[in-house]
Amino acid sequence: MSMEIPEGMQLINSEGRRLDGRRPDELRPIKIEAGVLRRADGSAYVEMGKNKILAAVYGPRECHPRHLQDPTRAIVQCNYSMLSFSVDERKRPGPDRRSIEISKIIGEALEHVIFLEQFPRTSIDVYIAVLQANAGTRCAGLTAASVALADAGIPMRDLVPACAAGKIAGKVVLDLMKEEDNYGEADLPLAYIPRTGEILLLQMDGHMTQEEFERAIELAKGGCMKIYELQKEALRRRYSVAADEAMLREETREV
Ligand code: ADP
8 A cells, every 4th residue: 555656657547447447436357166176165266356266164063272162153263375376476374464364354254144153162164265366355355255155055144245445546446456555545345245234344554535435335335246246146156066966966876
């Protein structure tokens, strides 16, 4: 945020287009796939622009470490990690302050939608691996994690779509990419459930006026509604394939 902008770089050009040609209220291209890993109970792969993110879910299963067990409900243990090759300069492997923070906020957002009371003493483990990062990975990670939870059959109140809005070159825009995040004025990641209107995650980096802040929230909510549809589509695709495979197995058995 607010790094000095390189000479000649225009975050928004005279036609109102951004560096990658998007309009202010456009998301990057998004691809969501459910059920991509065999060993995990549930999984999802998300591309959001140049972000590439895998989420894997295990559980509900016996809670380790034991002292974290809650006799009344499940706990969510979330691990977000950015792989060494996910950014331009090799990233030092292992947890750092940033990944500990992101793991915590994503885990807390998910705890608000999962019916935890149905699985006392257990842990639901969520792993998010960022294979390629280009700003907005906490949102894409949360989007992927909730699809992976649904793929694992874990009962939830709803899916959790997430995306950011922000301010670049004095204008409020949707879904900042890396250069916009670096040279822009503000970034506001948000997770929102369209059906109930609940905001599950809201953070802000940088500065905006009250009016800009409200506009950014509206834009991010609009982005979440689009992502929500893509999440549901990914799950529908996954289950129609699973049903086809089951039918095929059934037919071959009969022969
Ligand atoms: P988010 O990915 O949720 O936007 P940040 O705002 O903290 O989270 O990071 C913005 C972007 O900066 C990341 O998506 C990534 O492209 C880049 N980035 C973050 N941490 C590092 C790092 N340690 N080394 C290089 N680039 C990083």
